[in-house]
């Protein structure tokens with residue numbers, strides 16, 4: 001595992017990331033102005049990585065993100081960029097220095113394991129897991145958490161350049177899904193890189209400034225995101241999706257069931273979900289409407305199944321349609337297919 005991680009990382013370095021990323025950026029928009037951050041991962045937002053949680057802007061026991069939504073949790077002090085499943089993590093996704101600077105601290109050696117209530121105590125005192133802290137000068141610091149054991153190549157006191165790999169996304173410390181937690185601090189105070197000008201106890205759905213260089217990746221607040229979807233040959237649970245490998249459970253001619261599943265992030269109060277499966281002639285095979293939810297959910301998984309007919313599965317293309325409706329308005333829908 002460690003050797004694979006390092007080999008992948010070396011490849012990433014060889015490809016020459018540093019030659020192109022942010023080459024025309026200075027490290028400050030203006031001398032003494034806010035820092036400009038490059039997207040800290042070798043993946044594409046909205047394609048193979050997604051924001052799962054933003055910084056918490058509720059000073060009390062509740063939680064709200066900068067956009068007044070619920071994509072955070074109480075006390076969350078960073079931005080969580082997640083991968084859809086461990087399948088993506090196993091391929092090796094590099095964590096990149098968000099700006100040039102000097103490495104202050106490094107921790108490695110924390111095992112990669114999905115945290116459960118039973119294993120939560122293991123990460124006490126090392127919640128960040130394997131991590132790196134970089135000092136960018138003028139009081140700016142970035143911290144990178146939950147990296148893969150044995151993958152960290154950043155060295156304390158070494159200089160790093162903007163966009164240079166420092167390690168790989170892992171599953172170390174207090175984490176239940178593969179992601180990079182990025183904390184940004186200025187003079188020791190947490191700054192929300194998505195809303196640096198907003199007070200830590202306020203939120204707004206109006207677009208404001210961000211610290212990320214948005215020429216590099218498209219940063220926009222997004223919820224109701226379908227993270228995973230597909231067909232499998234029987235019932236499944238959330239951790240089956242997280243662990244990946246579901247391509248080995250594709251339905252076959254002899255399968256007893258055909259199960260369509262989705263996992264969605266950031267559904268809102270009042271959202272009702274409709275999920276339906278159609279046969280090769282467009283005939284409805286199964287359909288279910290799930291009641292409106294009464295509070296926002298960071299993640300939600302649904303599946304519906306169809307039993308194999310006595311005369312077997314009809315050949316052709318099966319389809320599934322997942323829809324979110326709120327206040328009689330369709331908020332999003334997703335079609336996906338299976339060819340038999």
Ligand SMILES: [Zn+2]
Nearest residue numbers: 078079080181
């Ligand atoms: Zn986090």
